[in-house]
Amino acid sequence: MPCTKDSELDKLRNEVLETTKEIFSLIAKRQSLCAEIGKLKQMKGLGVEDPSVERALRDSIAKEAMRLGIDKDFAQRLTTLLIEECTKVQPKPPERKVLTHRDIARMAEALEKQGIKVIRMDVGEPDFRAPGVVIERAYQEMRAGRSRYTEPKGKPELRQAIADYVRMRFGADIKPDQVIATIGGAFGVYLALASTISPGDEVVVIDPSWPIYKPCVRYVGGRPIVLETKLEDGWEPSLEELNEKISAATRAIILNYPCNPTGKALERKTFKGIAEIAQDRKLTLISDEVYADYNFTEKGHNTVLSYPDVSHVMISSFSKSWGMTGFRVGFVISDLERVNRMAAIQSMLITCIPEFIQYAAIEALKCLEDAKRNSDVMKERAEAVCKALEPLPVSFYKPDGAMYVFPRIDVEGIDGSEFAVKLLEKKNVSVAPGGAFGNYFNYFRISLGQPKESLLEGVRRIGEFLS
């Protein structure tokens, strides 16, 4: 290396170069071993990824790194890079084509453009409109010039209003500095993950789940570990299985109750059990509670805020409760340290949310009767749809909350994706295929974001289709 004339430095630099070359030569060896493993797995019909093998590898490396005095996060990052590269050199089985609700939505829109009326039960968006006072407030603030940059966390008035609301609604003692107003609930999930996960970390996702969780975990460099729940168990996650899914690399569990797509709300006992596991294993509970207001049970909503001693992020949104999807405003609550990390990310990525929309959100928090009315309407729709589904060849859990029903098709040989496409083509009814939510290919999701009459007509046509 001719860059300096210093012989002592040059000698050391040469040694670094030689060592680096040796490292690469071992990596080449490692890759050819991985390629062999890949071929063997292919012959035996095994999948490429094997979480338990990976976990064992990571544990060994963690010990080795400690022994060698190598930084443990660096060691895990490097391991992730090695694993990913080795996965690339292994032959992969053809992937099962998963049709998402977005695919169906696009097909439905194409039909609509041809003038065909489609009963839209695909997209998870309530048909409610924002309260009039919310719109008027946004307008007044815009006119008054409130369309400037604000604090990344959101204006103090809004964060105070959210803290007050949360105290009133959930009895949780939250300081305004623990609140960030976010650009929607999805961004809240992203902030929670981005501020909690380092590359190579694992996150438990309970399936069936909102299709964004797993890609988002991967996007921040983490690895989603799926805990499957079953209709037969009333979509109740098993605490025992949950414990088995947790490894030394696990950092968080994502909860979403009331659940999209199942409508399940957890029993307090189960929620508490999960909280205890999180505390024991030092995990963060990332609790997406955007459907908190759509809870039809008498027991009321379970929130992670009831467990202040457990590391947590609570995510909420104005979208569902007040029909404000297109306002893109939500909030997250966590401990001050993580909130500040999340605020730094929001600041870098989007600066802040629109100023006048922050005032609209303040106004929405006063419209508690609107949120209640919307919830009552959703409950009535859920009941009507479930009643109409009863005689059909489907099985389902009667939702405790959220805005969905997630039936299984009990007709042999019907795949959920195929069902969704044909139902759309033949009956002009759009539903979300179950495969988008996990390994639930003979399920489909009905979104209740339509007037009851449309929903009932949709279910009637589903009945016709299945008969």
Added chain:
Amino acid sequence: MPCTKDSELDKLRNEVLETTKEIFSLIAKRQSLCAEIGKLKQMKGLGVEDPSVERALRDSIAKEAMRLGIDKDFAQRLTTLLIEECTKVQPKPPERKVLTHRDIARMAEALEKQGIKVIRMDVGEPDFRAPGVVIERAYQEMRAGRSRYTEPKGKPELRQAIADYVRMRFGADIKPDQVIATIGGAFGVYLALASTISPGDEVVVIDPSWPIYKPCVRYVGGRPIVLETKLEDGWEPSLEELNEKISAATRAIILNYPCNPTGKALERKTFKGIAEIAQDRKLTLISDEVYADYNFTEKGHNTVLSYPDVSHVMISSFSKSWGMTGFRVGFVISDLERVNRMAAIQSMLITCIPEFIQYAAIEALKCLEDAKRNSDVMKERAEAVCKALEPLPVSFYKPDGAMYVFPRIDVEGIDGSEFAVKLLEKKNVSVAPGGAFGNYFNYFRISLGQPKESLLEGVRRIGEFLS
């Protein structure tokens, strides 16, 4: 590894584990060599980073990887990880505390809360308001229920309007599908980086630069490589130096002309030279053109869209041209493939931008006379401020555009951060310290986002302070 009973697989897996351990043991050896180098450098008073040594290492590794059949991008990424970790184990000189414009803004707000009137020349936000028709349109659309989810890229009408605008404004032939309406210009920069960079990749940033670029490159796992420009050269980047900064790991160059903070607009010849380098070296030009409308020269704005054969992302915003900072709306333009990657990220992170704001943006694109008037006002302010700065003990480049002046303090022993703090305390004038924009500690940035009279009073007080 007890995870499967398959002896053949187990044997191979064990070999993988042993090889991985060997890799780590070499890494430990490499780190101790690096630590030795670090000590030696410290003794000799040399800096920790040495780009030419790094480049030589990268070149050797590239050859070695090719010889060994290792993917070359993966090899460079791994090399970055090794270099960064080795930089960490070397003793570092104490870091210089960098005060940002946000720190100064917070201090200024604290004074304002005490009732003290501060002349705010810190934040890069024009004082212009959104055109009235923009506000009315947003209101009308909200009232009409246009507050729902939209396509992640933005509504087709808006993307068509942007494509038409870009054709009219820059003569660029862009299809609506190559456009994404983003939640502000900063998010456009993020999307450009996130869709272009893999961990370990390098990105050239031309300093002085907007303080968000380097952290954002790091945030997506990349490594910012700084090309410094000098006031003495009229902030013109040297093509020769640029070439030297590019290594096998370089993927992109970030351009921001007219420039925040210098006000520099590139000569067409220089822009072309950079485009040619990008084409030769297969790099992406990420061109942040949010100040395109604030161009005071007669030669007009240079846009990366003039180089369709070069891989590029063009970023723009409604914030500056129309005084719409708090609407959080901008757009990016690129090739269809990258645009689709960016749209997938925007979809996952924020779903879409508020629907009624998309209509507001359509309306703004019709208000060309407002953008022109705002630009004229900014030009007049720039001229007045420069004239007022002339007699002061400062040196500066008379801005070609943007909304800033970036003077150097020609008084011995004054540090830019100290200057900003004392100026605020003693004269109640807030400016952004130069250190926030790179290695420019005896500079400060004046933002022109205030009425001329305030700016002139601010400069008068700066003069008093420096005399």
